[in-house]
Amino acid sequence: MKIIYTDVLVIGGGLAGLRTATGVKARGYEPIVLSLVPPKRSHSAAAQGGMQASLANSVMGRGDNEDIHFEDTIKGSDWGADQKIVRMFVNTCPKAIRELAAKGVPWSRVKKGERQAIMNAEKVTITEADEAHGLITARDFGGTKKWRTCYTADGTGHSMLYAMDNEAQKQKIEVHERMEAIALIHDSTENQQQRCYGAVVRNLMTGELTAYIAKATTIATGGYGRIYSVSTNAIICQGMGQAIALETGVATLGNMEAIQFHPTAIVPVGILTTEGCRGDGGVLRDVDGYRFMPDYEPEKKELASRDVVSRRMIEHIRKGKGVPSRYGDHLWLDITLLGREHIEKNLREVKEICENFLGIDPVEEWIPVRPTQHYSMGGIRTKYSGESQTLQGLYACGEAACWDIHGFNRLGGNSVSETVVSGMLVAEYIADYCDTKDSKVDINSNTIEFFIQQEKDKLDRLLKHKKGEDAFALRESMEQILMHKVGIFRNEADLESAVKELQELLRRSRNIAVKHSKSKAANPELVNAYRVQRMLKIALTVAYGALLRRESRGAHAREDYPERNDKDWLKRTIMSWPDQNSTMPDVNYETLDVEEMELPPGFRGYGKDITIHHPASELRQQQVMDIHAKLAEQDKDRFILQNTLMPYKHLLPEKYRGKNERLNERFPDLNNNSAAKGSTDE
Amino acid sequence: MNSEKGRLLKINILRFDPHIKGDKPRIETFEIEEAPGMTLFIALNDIRQHHDPSLKFDFVCRAGICGSCAMIINGKPGLACSTLTANMDSDISLAPLPVFELIGDLSVFTGNWMRSLNNRLEAWIHQHEELNIDQLEQRMEPELAEEIYELDRCIECGCCVAGCGTIQMREEFVGAVGLNKIARYQIDPRDERSDSDYYELVGDEDGVFGCMTLLGCEDVCPKNLPLQSRIAYLRRKMLEIGLKSNTEVCSC
Numbered sequence: 025m026k027i028i029y030t031d032v033l034v035i036g037g038g039l040a041g042l043r044t045a046t047g048v049k050a051r052g053y054e055p056i057v058l059s060l061v062p063p064k065r066s067h068s069a070a071a072q073g074g075m076q077a078s079l080a081n082s083v084m085g086r087g088d089n090e091d092i093h094f095e096d097t098i099k100g101s102d103w104g105a106d107q108k109i110v111r112m113f114v115n116t117c118p119k120a121i122r123e124l125a126a127k128g129v130p131w132s133r134v135k136k137g138e139r140q141a142i143m144n145a146e147k148v149t150i151t152e153a154d155e156a157h158g159l160i161t162a163r164d165f166g167g168t169k170k171w172r173t174c175y176t177a178d179g180t181g182h183s184m185l186y187a188m189d190n191e192a193q194k195q196k197i198e199v200h201e202r203m204e205a206i207a208l209i210h211d212s213t214e215n216q217q218q219r220c221y222g223a224v225v226r227n228l229m230t231g232e233l234t235a236y237i238a239k240a241t242t243i244a245t246g247g248y249g250r251i252y253s254v255s256t257n258a259i260i261c262q263g264m265g266q267a268i269a270l271e272t273g274v275a276t277l278g279n280m281e282a283i284q285f286h287p288t289a290i291v292p293v294g295i296l297t298t299e300g301c302r303g304d305g306g307v308l309r310d311v312d313g314y315r316f317m318p319d320y321e322p323e324k325k326e327l328a329s330r331d332v333v334s335r336r337m338i339e340h341i342r343k344g345k346g347v348p349s350r351y352g353d354h355l356w357l358d359i360t361l362l363g364r365e366h367i368e369k370n371l372r373e374v375k376e377i378c379e380n381f382l383g384i385d386p387v388e389e390w391i392p393v394r395p396t397q398h399y400s401m402g403g404i405r406t407k408y409s410g411e412s413q414t415l416q417g418l419y420a421c422g423e424a425a426c427w428d429i430h431g432f433n434r435l436g437g438n439s440v441s442e443t444v445v446s447g448m449l450v451a452e453y454i455a456d457y458c459d460t461k462d463s464k465v466d467i468n469s470n471t472i473e474f475f476i477q478q479e480k481d482k483l484d485r486l487l488k489h490k491k492g493e494d495a496f497a498l499r500e501s502m503e504q505i506l507m508h509k510v511g512i513f514r515n516e517a518d519l520e521s522a523v524k525e526l527q528e529l530l531r532r533s534r535n536i537a538v539k540h541s542k543s544k545a546a547n548p549e550l551v552n553a554y555r556v557q558r559m560l561k562i563a564l565t566v567a568y569g570a571l572l573r574r575e576s577r578g579a580h581a582r583e584d585y586p587e588r589n590d591k592d593w594l595k596r597t598i599m600s601w602p603d604q605n606s607t608m609p610d611v612n613y614e615t616l617d618v619e620e621m622e623l624p625p626g627f628r629g630y631g632k633d634i635t636i637h638h639p640a641s642e643l644r645q646q647q648v649m650d651i652h653a654k655l656a657e658q659d660k661d662r663f664i665l666q667n668t669l670m671p672y673k674h675l676l677p678e679k680y681r682g683k684n685e686r687l688n689e690r691f692p693d694l695n696n697n698s699a700a701k702g703s704t705d706e
Numbered sequence: 707m708n709s710e711k712g713r714l715l716k717i718n719i720l721r722f723d724p725h726i727k728g729d730k731p732r733i734e735t736f737e738i739e740e741a742p743g744m745t746l747f748i749a750l751n752d753i754r755q756h757h758d759p760s761l762k763f764d765f766v767c768r769a770g771i772c773g774s775c776a777m778i779i780n781g782k783p784g785l786a787c788s789t790l791t792a793n794m795d796s797d798i799s800l801a802p803l804p805v806f807e808l809i810g811d812l813s814v815f816t817g818n819w820m821r822s823l824n825n826r827l828e829a830w831i832h833q834h835e836e837l838n839i840d841q842l843e844q845r846m847e848p849e850l851a852e853e854i855y856e857l858d859r860c861i862e863c864g865c866c867v868a869g870c871g872t873i874q875m876r877e878e879f880v881g882a883v884g885l886n887k888i889a890r891y892q893i894d895p896r897d898e899r900s901d902s903d904y905y906e907l908v909g910d911e912d913g914v915f916g917c918m919t920l921l922g923c924e925d926v927c928p929k930n931l932p933l934q935s936r937i938a939y940l941r942r943k944m945l946e947i948g949l950k951s952n953t954e955v956c957s958c
């Protein structure tokens with residue numbers, strides 16, 4: 025039995041995992057990062073568009089700050105997000121981007137003077153200030169009041185990931201590539217707490233199983249988009265992190281039904297064209313070449329929130345306005361009006377994708393697009409510290425987690441921000457935990473042996489069967505069920521049958537046979553077999569969560585319950601899977617407390633307001649307004665106001681509590697050495 | 707995207723599994739029907755799903771951005787995911803990238819190769835100044851940021867390495883990917899290293915002086931990096947340093 029001991033095990037080598045690893049290393053703890061692929065190949069690299077941070081350097085971002093980023097994010101989430109966590113997040117974004125700038129990310133910069141841009145399909149001239157010259161610039165993205173999305177030309181995620189991985193190499197962080205965690209090792213402690221001690225890990229090249237034992241284990245494996253047949257996600261985004269957490273029977277998953285569909289993936293393969301296309305002025309057109317979004321959303325048009333644009337597109341297609349093709353109806357994304365120079369510089373990735381996969385030049389031709397599965401808002405439910413609410417020593421961050429800054433719809437540009445920001449913060453909490461006696465590893469070797477043996481047995485069983493189910497076929501059925509019954513618009517009948525059918529598939533998956541190759545080493549058939557078994561459980565949490573949630577919120581749109589129902593559904597879906605023989609998860613709900621909200625539930629500003637209000641909303645709204653008025657009278661600044669409405673700074677690690685400086689917002693005395701001392705501005 | 711019945715593609719794959727005792731390299735041919743918009747990613751998955759589930763290959767993004775899927779396609783290194791079969795003859799041959807450790811069939815271990823290269827070249831920003839992340843970021847000229855990004859676009863796919871004559875002869879040669887990295891940090895003002903530091907790293911036959919500038923690399927780079935001009939530039943810089951240090955030696 026091979027055992028490797030380390031302080032912190034990080035599962036996943038994308039932005040979130042790498043930033044967690046460098047963070048704990050800086051605090052003196054040894055991390056090991058496990059990655060399915062070389063870290064630089066992680067799905068983080070695919071984030072073309074940008075990263076939100078309220079730097080307010082560009083003239084179109086002037087006046088931006090944490091308050092506005094906070095408000096956009098909460099509204100975007102349709103009030104599903106945890107407001108305190110969002111506050112922690114928006115305060116750390118500018119710091120994260122500045123840190124990355126120093127680590128080598130070549131962020132696109134403000135150039136002083138005039139430049140041409142396209143807004144609302146018209147040419148406009150933007151004049152950047154001299155004093156902003158050379159600072160990090162930003163572009164427009166959906167659902168934001170200011171231009172806040174910072175970027176590096178067309179390869180933001182790529183540049184960030186490369187800078188992070190290079191930094192990890194500089195810090196001599198051990199990365200074990202082509203390694204897959206297939207089970208978490210856990211046990212109850214002396215005081216009857218359930219505790220995670222690491223993972224059983226399979227080497228994808230040799231098939232060898234190793235136990236990695238750690239004080240803290242962090243899951244940063246991204247989302248679970250690949251349960252759908254068409255997804256913009258990389259093909260490794262199969263939800264294995266969430267699945268192994270679920271299979272402990274102890275850790276919980278939150279809001280798994282909250283799935284985002286991106287409006288503009290190309291048809292048929294589902295590769296993303298960035299929101300930057302529309303942010304920079306591109307428009308959507310229908311079969312007649314007509315720009316239809318202004319009819320539906322006169323104010324934000326193509327730059328309404330992603331969930332809204334996606335639904336409007338499907339509505340429009342249902343009215344017969346789609347462009348027919350052998351792959352079903354689609355619509356057009358028109359970026360021809362941006363001009364060759366802009367496209368070749370700032371949207372080059374889009375151009376390459378159009379050339380390589382569609383054989384068209386987007387400078388001249390329109391791009392066939394359709395809303396496609398894109399992001400998993402749900403994930404491993406955590407506390408503010410990133411630790412599982414129920415399994416001590418297990419942490420999660422990035423898309424893998426439901427830390428909950430996205431609620432039921434994530435804003436474009438908030439996901440790469442979250443990867444890095446959550447990595448920064450969670451690393452501190454992990455290190456704090458490692459500082460305590462509680463983190464001591466006192467697991468006995470029998471327990472470790474038991475977990476390894478259990479996984480070995482499962483693999484052997486798959487290989488042993490001569491006859492049995494075909495994992496590829498099961499997977500295809502699962503993907504189709506999600507595609508057609510748990511999509512953008514959902515209803516009771518479809519969801520009910522989805523849950524039934526998925527249960528049946530799960531049952532059948534227990535009888536999968538790996539027929540072609542019996543190799544225990546690199547064997548894609550075997551890998552597919554055990555992953556499908558786990559993906560089915562994830563698929564069930566998604567479909568079942570969607571079935572139970574009888575309202576529409578953010579990306580979860582029920583045709584039979586079109587209204588957002590704050591009265592009954594201002595809560596998070598929490599799932600666990602305590603009985604491994606069951607075909608269904610256990611469900612609980614966690615209530616969001618209106619009385620604590622800084623921004624009480626209100627109208628999001630799209631379509632007609634048909635919200636069923638929470639009884640406490642109005643009262644809280646009144647309270648908030650009163651506090652506003654009172655403090656305004658006393659001339660108090662925005663920080664005091666914020667702190668009065670909803671204190672959160674005590675949750676942040678001390679070194680990240682400082683105020684963020686901007687061109688028009690300087691804090692001469694507060695910020696000197698705040699990095700070292702932690703400022704005390706409340 | 708209109709023909710109903712697709713061409714019959716013959717895909718010839720060089721197969722070998724080093725983990726199976728006694729396995730020998732061999733060419734296996736699979737016949738599949740071409741579908742509209744089919745890429746080698748789709749074709750290979752079709753083979754895995756319908757003909758041989760043990761076929762090994764690597765895809766991650768399937769969109770030409772992660773660098774996982776480089777292989778030898780009809781004799782030339784390229785990204786399989788962004789190769790449309792429609793642009794090819796119906797007889798297609800695929801082999802794994804040479805130079806890198808073979809995992810099996812078309813799957814090679816580029817990760818460890820690139821990691822050790824990065825370590826050797828210390829391909830990261832060398833900065834000593836303490837950073838206060840609450841304060842405004844350092845300024846940078848917009849054009850310079852663009853120039854750095856231009857070179858930062860390398861996806862470590864290994865095509866240039868597989869296409870390089872020098873590497874076949876000198877195992878330690880850093881390849882165009884390595885030289886491009888040095889060129890990238892050399893123009894980045896955030897990196898405090900001097901040209902003589904870079905000279906230490908690539909001022910020899912395993913570095914910029916090993917390159918024969920035949921430019922197999924630029925031809926095959928899927929990101930169209932300006933490898934030719936960057937290598938030439940770096941060579942000039944390194945020559946300057948080399949000459950300087952030589953004269954110093956002579957004058958003593």
Ligand code: SF4
Pocket residue numbers: 866869870871872873881882916917918919920921922923924
């Ligand atoms: S130009 Fe230099 S680096 Fe490029 S392929 Fe030729 S020898 Fe290799």
Ligand code: SF4
Pocket residue numbers: 859860861862863864865866867882883886926927928929930931
């Ligand atoms: S330089 Fe080009 S060919 Fe070489 S690894 Fe980078 S992207 Fe690939």
Ligand code: FES
Pocket residue numbers: 764765766767768769770771772773774775776785786787788
């Ligand atoms: S799979 Fe990512 S480049 Fe081909």
